[in-house]
Amino acid sequence: MESKSSKPKYPRIVVEPPGPKARKVIEKDHRYIMQSFARWYPLVVERAEDYVVYDVDGNMYIDLNSGLGVLNVGSSNPLVVEAAAKQLRKLIHYSLTDFYYEEAVALAEKLVEIAPVEKPAKVFFTNSGAESIEASIKVSRYSTRRQYIIAFLGAFHGRTMGAVSLTASKPVQRLGFSPLLPSIIHAPYPYPYRCPFAVDDPRQCADMVIGYIEEWIFGKLVDPSEVAAFVFEPIQGEGGYIVPPDNFFPELEKLARRYGILLVSDEVQAGFCRTGRWFAIEHWGVKPDVIATAKAIADGLPLGAVVGNERVMSIRPGGHASTFGGNPVAAVAATAVIEYIKREKLCERAERLGEKVLKRLRDAMEETKMIGDVRGKGLMIGVELVRDRETKEPASEELGTVLMRLFKRGYLVIGAGVSTIRIAPPLTIDEEALMNAVEAIIDEVKRIERKEPLDYYT
Template structure:
């Protein structure tokens, strides 16, 4: 593993956060930066190494959110830093859209090798997840000649105009920006714990969604011959770390193939071994036509990519480009990430640790009634909190309190959906540190339950 200089298994809080230096920085942040994003709690990061984060006042935290799923190989991974530093001295930029350089070609070859799309395949480089989704929309429409895109309620695909048109996670993310991209249709996502259809068995939820698409969308709203693509997150991230029933994606693939509709897998958060596989869709044995990725691809440097079958990646020269997409520094960092993941067997490690975490959290359901559902694959795990298991009323206010308390104790954990704790640490995290963090989460859930009388 990348490893910290000394093995760390617990946080160290020396000043109650936010400390005086942190408060100074937060005050200036509010003065000079547009407050269009919502922070979970007042953490001011000064430096980070592997799974350990230090704030501006010297407090030391255990990281369970990986900088929103970016730091799969840990913060400041030495292999990534070394590769990027050497490249900075050699070539920082010369625009892949107008010229050539080897670093991008080598990375593209590696991505085609590991991504589960139909071969032969090609790559388009971007700077972020939202840009990857924008490019995926364009290649889908361009290659099929069709205009409609079907996305899913609860999905988060980004905040640029095309991406936010597909996003349906929280209303605030779309509020005030209409009209959005036309010809986007949203359908329910199979959410076993809260299935949008009445079912006797949560596993039936996927079948009901497929039936809804066939009967109500294709039967009454849009002819399938006009649909370019289904765009989906294999595990919904921002929407609540929602894992669909195992039969859903194989059935969606059959439906798509029957009508010549593309499958676009948004792996921005779930890629690069987060779920125990290189890409989350592999957990269901489905081969999409396009994979959109970013976040963890370059170990913290800005980079994204769209990898798709050659027949789909067919936009003519001049039709789409990006000045900084695939810049050589990020490209070599991504190569270092891929090599490190393979060398340290991080896919296997994520799967093993994830099983252990889920087992402990399921056991904790006997210790507290606030845990309504535990779900996930690898180290992409959601713990849905409820005020009552009978009514499934979301414990959204209690979620905020628990996350703040964990922050004060030195654990960096954030939420997803309405009332779900998301557990997504660096895949390099020390096993004892991880399990200590899980016990802290369980402890705070039980404390809040007692105090609220739930």
Template sequence: MDPLIQVTPPGPRARAVLERDAGVVSQSMVRAYPLVIERAEGTNLWDVDGNRYLDFTAGISVMNVGWNHPAVVGAVREQVGRLSHAAFLDFCAEVPVRFAEELVGMLPAGLDRVYFSNSGAETVEAALKLARHHTKRKYFISFYGGFHGRTYGALSLTAAKVIQRKHFGPFLPVVHAPYPDPYRPLCPCSGDECALDAIRYIKEEIFRTEVSPEEVAAIVVEPVQGEGGYIVPPRLFLRALRDLCDEHGILLVADEVQSGCYRTGRFLASEHSGVVPDIVCLAKALGGGLPLGVTVASDEVMTWPPGSHASTFGGNCAACAAGLAVLSVMREKGFGERVTETGEHLIAGLQGLMERHRIIGDVRGIGLMAAIELVRDRGTKEPAREERNEILKRAFEAGLTLLPAGESAIRFSPPLTIRPAEIDAGLAILDRAMEGY
């Protein structure tokens, strides 16, 4: 349904809830605008004042099969009536086992062993511990602009915003490398040369001046950077990174927490490059709105012994039942192809906006993981952060929910079930919100 704004947001009920929130809830979160959600369905959100919004966020890429998908809701209701928590670390239950079987059947060959947790950050923590245990090495390499979570190991990898790290160190021994950004390359290069330049930096700078490759347990990478700005690297990048890891016995960890679950048209974004990581981290969309994360590796890599790592709620039956329903929807014929087609429609619409608004410096994306980067001048590429925030506010007040990314980008990550007509409706709102820019 199209947006319906009956009360200028935030309305009186929303303001009352936000006031109570400010009095009792940690204010460590950053909220893009004052939205207080009451219910949701498909691609629509309703706030507590009765306003209806068209959603282009999917709850930060969580509701990939749509808000409150009936199959997910039904599976959770049925499972909770029978058993929600099975203490999977001490006992066993069939639902998590069945989920693991279904999941590995959708992954590239070799990714066949599943560790259960509850969030993206937990899947990354497990990946770090597993990499250290398997290689007996202690260092990691990750990338500037990357976001991997806020727990200590995940935060050690993260290098997106200084506020996320300020006063929390010291961190794990992580060395950061530049991520190949075709819009803002390190040197005057493009395409595959941009990717190879990033690999050269690791070889010629990091391995020469900071850490020897035989001390590196893993390189952790987002196949498409999420919080850093929805940056799509050249396809050669992951292939070259895979070769570099193989050369030095380093594990390649793909953080697919945001890019996985068909967000890019493939179940894993790394599949676009023909690369199979040693370890994959998945969460967000996997549970259809319930906390569910998995760290997946091969039998050869996941050899840690009983008692070495576990989670009280990992393998929660209610979450795994939701996950089974999500996987069932994603296995429907043509699901990934529809995401690809709808994504192409979205990119075409964003390129049309770029022709009308000079503040848009770049349009990028793959599948339904897309972004526009706003700049004050296309020549200098000076970020337009304040303008971006104002545009987000205008869109919200008109009934379109969007989220920021990077320094001055707007991300587009709607439910994967969104229709082209809904994309057109949302872009029309955004077009009006960008008037004067």
């Protein structure tokens, strides 16, 4: 292992990507794998360490997306690798749904300890974020004996049938799959930069959303006594890294408690210190009844979890299960992730670095008119690009160009929403490497605004 001080500060491009080896892999991928997902650019990964990614042609990249928000403690984290390797030699699988093993119990205890839910609490293990959402739907309906669920426009909760029924981020994610799960209602989400109610005050925007739910959904559509849960992302991820006004979740909590409706916080992308807290909902002092998580929980091994108070986590034996959920290898990896985050104080580090990145990006709004809005918490940061600040016309084509040019330069950055740059590096990233990457983002935005050609590194 390299010492932290010797880690790369800049990428290294030795052949313009995609190189010849990458092109061969891509050709076979298109031949043999169903192309039901859209890639951001033609990156073919060979290996990765911490915040550095290497492709099959020898190019070295700085990672600003963490494998889609998964690698919070860095790629191939030594503590995680050691724990998983040791467990692989001991026990790979024996199905928690039918038997018992210590590794899952130990992890569940740690998750209950860090989760901001009412105690006593219990855990259900899954294999992915979508599975965690599916389990949350079943838990909510079963424990309340109510059928309706209210989700929010702009949300992304996954692509399995229940999860995609809650999702309302992009039409393509739902196109062709109807009929979807019944009794799902979508409410507007308080998006401060583009408030659906055409008000400028963010707090007023949140108030309008709460008022809409009370007056129009509860007043015209469904009695609140039939609503099982509000399901929400505390910071909308795929929808554009949207941070709601500070009064929204406290008011939503009051509304939920008034009518006995559960609060389900989708922390699949925002959890495990991504925002500077173990779970993003903690920024607003709200205690959800259920937390759905996955992604960063096991540093890349397939694992998810639902954590909820004991009253809600009440499905009777046989009512829900998962053959691989709580797999012992993934469980010990997740335990190592939690230990590493605590030891290295990564929540505090994410908050500190995030504040520095946000300040630089907000300063950059004076340097380029293409940056319409900068928002985020911790190292979950969105930079919304616009063609005109007055009209706020999204710069969606320009977003694609920025991301491709950054890829050619050796920075792995992806988008969110219609025209938002998504900044979510490993929480372990070297500070100088991070700020160099931020400068590269600003530089490419300004170059595109000036219509300058790409000058990638060789």
